[in-house]
Each structure stands twice: as structure tokens, then as C-alpha cells.
Amino acid sequence: MNLRNAAPPFVRAEPTSASMLRTVLFALCALLVIPTVRYGIRPLTMAGVSVLTCLVCEILANLLRTGGFSVTDPSFAVTGLVLALLMPLNAPLWLPCASGAFAVLVAKAPFGSFGRNPFNPAAAGAAFAALCWPGLMFTYFDPSEPFRLPAFADCTFRTGVSAAATLKNGLKPDILPLDMLWGEAAGPLGTGAALVVGACALLLLFSRAAHWQAPVCFLAVCALLAALFPRIACSPLTSVKYELLSGSLLFGGVFLVSDPVPAPYTASGKGIYGAFAGAALMAFRHFGVCEQGAWFAVLLANAASPLIDRAVFRVRGWEEKPHG
Amino acid sequence: MIPHGVRLEPRKGVPLKNGIVRLPGPEPVSAPQTFAPLKKNAGPSRIIAAAEKAGIVDESDGMPLGKKLSRLARRGPGLLIARCFDEDPCTSSARAVFREDAEKVAAGLKLAARACGAEEKRLAVASRGEARRLRGLRLGIPAVVAGRRYPAGILLMRKLCRNGGRAAFLGAQACAALADAAREGKPQSETVVTVAGDGVRRPVNCRVRIGTPVEKVLRLAKPEEDVRIAAVGSAVAGRTVRDLSLPVTAATRCVIALRDAPPERRYPCIRCGRCARACPAGVIPWLVYRELESGDPDPLLFFHAGDCAGCRACNAVCPSGIDLAAEVRRAAARKEGGEG
Ligand code: SF4
């Protein structure tokens, strides 16, 4: 017996940070399945180049910061995949690369990489792309006729109008709810299939890879505001249905809002954070220029999270009080 | 912050129905030096003297029982509780002792309560099932169920003391030893140790002579060849031993043999907030950690760091593997050092 010393505890209760990230990765990969079956391997190449860019940028940043090559955690892959899934499938392949580079090199690495980034890198990358190339971010091909997209080349296509854009124009989307559940409508690559996103949410929840407070409050506030202030003339319930299923709201709620790193520490703070992001998102939808802006809402909430933490501290009396 | 503790998954433990195995002591044993048994209605000072003469050590905190009782007598605890439950998920020695002879534990607790003038006494048991069993035995001492969450002892204590009550714990083995000392004048010479972990093929609860080398105890459980870690005391807050010839003491509640060291990889804090929910003492470990990391800590934010009980629940939940207990200790030392 060759015994070693080690520090307690010798049993652990929770998944490790790395295994939480791996669960998220698995959920994101599950979202790629339906588009791949339907449109050929372009979704995979898109996800691949995006993740690769993030990896290269992460290594570059590590070289600059520590002089070492090693990448210690899979968070870059989460960023890359989320970005690819937020893009339209017909976007040129350099678009996810550019936004991935922005996400890692500007929104993450300068702050000290994983665990210290004050903004969700994927949200920052998507916002960057939406601001610089709105034309590319918001034109979607029309998926009503089945066809396969080329794996690498830029593609010509008939554009379709996404549900989010129709809502923005004050019209009722002409899409069957069933198609929206399976993502068979014009929209970003990975955000359409509401059923799969919902299954991913359950997976993340039950494997304890994500907390529930922020996403639940986010979705609840979105639904509430959609019911109270419908953008189109219809019953509140229909409005809720269309608002929740259109654009990247659901996807953003499950994968962007649930990211614990830029969120407040406390459970109640996380709830407030989610609610704030939801309110911001609905405000963007009502008054903003873009047809969807989950990433803007998330960035705004990220910026507010230190304030939220501070407010929770005040209320609980955790601060400015000598030990007693 | 309401302390929640941690739910630790129960491990492959020792089947309680197997009872306690006795490890044969080193042959010819010198006859235990005995003293006169106590009379039926001996007073407090006699009971404390008997505890001292018997050399009983409380396994729950490693304190000599006589000293503990006289200290408690001065303070006057409202409630005296015998710990018949185990906190960490690998150990079952306290439950095994309670299963084997609940009557003796209860008798010891009664004596101890008389010695320190406790008004009330309880047996803290691990589960509702145990509480039912206790009621069936009609020992005249009510049960209180300690929760499943680690650290059950501290959480139970907080619950009982919430309304300003005072309570104190005694170990089940110390109670049983006190009963033995009072009845037969026997010193405490043996202790019950759980040997478990994924590095042993036959986990057991064994009764061994105090001072037996750890190796002998471990061998009883048929250890695998590739055991890397041997930990004593607790699977959550214990310490590793490398020298297996060290003796078993009365406070050794378990020997855990593991084939793999726990992963040492650390990640940055991901702000999940789990450590603060787990802490039974109301410390906010991530806040302490963040302040210490920042290089210019603000001692006003070392919230309750001095109250840390060293239970390491925070370490057990942290997904990033940060040694939060050590950080909290560092912060408490800083505060004590007058820098605050
Ligand atoms: S070791 Fe200290 S800080 Fe950590 S959970 Fe236990 S009491 Fe709280």
C-alpha cells in the first residue's frame, strides 16, 4: 500500500464545474440533431468552425496571459456552440468565427477567463454580430421546402420571414404551432425547436448543472408581460404562445440566463436578475429596432448583477456591519 | 441565510444488521484495572470521578468526559443529547453502538445528565425508523431525529437552540462507556470503528482495543492492494494518515480507505452560491474567498467567519473544488489578528 496525503473532503456532493459544463455541451449538441437531419451537415460545420475559433482564441489568450497552452475548462466550447446556434443557418461561415473571436478575446479573456467574466461571452458575441452585420444575422432561408444546404459554401436561398420579425411588424405569424415546436420555421439555427430546448432545460435542471431561479423568473416575467401587453391583436394566451416560441427567447432563457458566472451569487438575487432580463427583453421587443434581442437583455442584466447582489446584501444586512 | 447543509449521497456502507465484529486484542492482555462500581444513587461528583477514573473520552469531540461533564455542570445545560447518528455518509459506528445496546447508551446518558444537572435528555437518532425502534424499547428517553443533511449535528443543535435554549452533545460510545464504568467499574478500553470506503472488500464495524494500530483494523476489512488514501475521523472533515502503525484512539470513529485521491483540480468560483446555503454557521464562504482573492480584503465582509465550525460542508458542495474551509479559517485568523 502506497499511501498519499490528501485534503478532505473525501466525498463530494455536487457535480464539478467541468462536469456541469459538459452537461451543457451535451444539451447544446442535442439541439444540432434535428437541423442536421433536415438540412445536411452544414449545422455541424457551422458549429465546428465556431468552436474551433473559440478554442484557438482561448489558447491565444492563455498564451498572452500565462504563457501556457493549456485549456483547463470546456467553457470555450459552450460559447462556440451557443453562438453557432444563435446564427441563421444560411449565414456565411465567417460570421460565427468573427463573433466567437469577439466573445473570447474581448468579452472573456481580458477579465481573467472562465469564472471571472462579468458578461456572458456568447451573448456579447451575438450582440456584436447583430450590431455589425444585422443583415446577415436576421435573414433566414425559408425552410418550408425541403432542401439541403452546402456544407461550406455560401448559399443562395429563398428568404423566409421569421415569427419574431412578423411580430415586430405587428402581424400574426402565419406558422403552425406544431412547426414552431419542432423548429420548422424561419429562424436561428438552434433556437426554434421549442420541445428540444425544453427537454434540455429539464436535463440541466435535474442534473443540477444550472440553477432554476433565473430561467424560471425570466420566462415567467416574459409570459406575464406578453399577456399584459400583446403586440398583436389577439387573446393574451395566443400572445404568450407566440412571444415565447418566437425568436431566441426560450433558448436564451435556458442557455444564456442560466449561466451562473455573470449572475448574482445569491438565490434571491438570481431570481431578480432573471426577472430583470425578462423585462428588458420584452422592452427590446416592444421598442427596439432588432426583431429579437435576448442577448442584449442578458448583457444588460449581467451589467446589473453586481448591483443586484449589493441590494440583496443590504436587505439581508450582510454588509457594513462589524462582526458581532 | 437559512443553513441547509448538504445532502451527501449514502455510500456503500456497513450493513448495520451485521452488528459489530470484535477484533481480537493483542494476546495476553493485562487485566483491566478496575475500581469500585458506583452505587445506585451516586451523586454528581462521584459520577464525574468515575468518568475520570475510567479514562473515558468523548468520541464526538475528543474531549475527556470527566472534564466535559464538570464544565457542563458549571454552565448548566438545559438539554443533554446523546449522538446516536453518524454525520458522514461512510460511517455507521454510532448507529451500530446504538443498535447493539440502546439500553446501555440510555443508562449512560441518564448518569451524565445527573452529573451535570441537565433538565432534559434526548437520544438523537438517525432516522424515523430508529426513533420508532427506540419507542418500542421503552427506555423513558424521548428521541429526536437528526436530519440527513451534513453536518446533521450542528444543524440539529441550531434547531434546538433557536429559542435561546442550551444543549450539549455527548457521544453514544462515551455514554455506553460511562454506564460500564458505573456498573462494573471498567475503564474505557475499547472503541467501535467503522472501516469502509471503496478500497475495502468487506466494510465492517469493529470493536477494537484503544491503541491498536490502524493497519490491523484496516486489515480486518480486507483492503484492496491499490489503496491510495487512508483517512481517519470522517470522510468529510477527517485527515489522511500515511503511517498505518498509528494507534486508534477513542475519537477515531472511522477509517476510510479509498483507491483514488479526490480530484484536486480547481476552477475559479462560478458563483453558484451553494457554499453559503450549505454552511451551518451562517458564514458566506464565497464572500470571504472573493475578499481574500481581491488582495485588499475588507474585514467587514468576513461575515461570521469566526463562527466557522470546520465541518467542511462548503468544500463538499463547491463544484469548483475550492478549499473554502481553509480560506474561512484564514479570514478568521486575520480578523482575530486585529486587522479588522
Ligand atoms: S467549514 Fe466553516 S465555513 Fe465551511 S460550511 Fe463548515 S462552518 Fe461553514
Ligand code: SF4
Ligand atoms: S460553492 Fe464554490 S463555486 Fe459555488 S459560490 Fe461557493 S465558492 Fe463559488
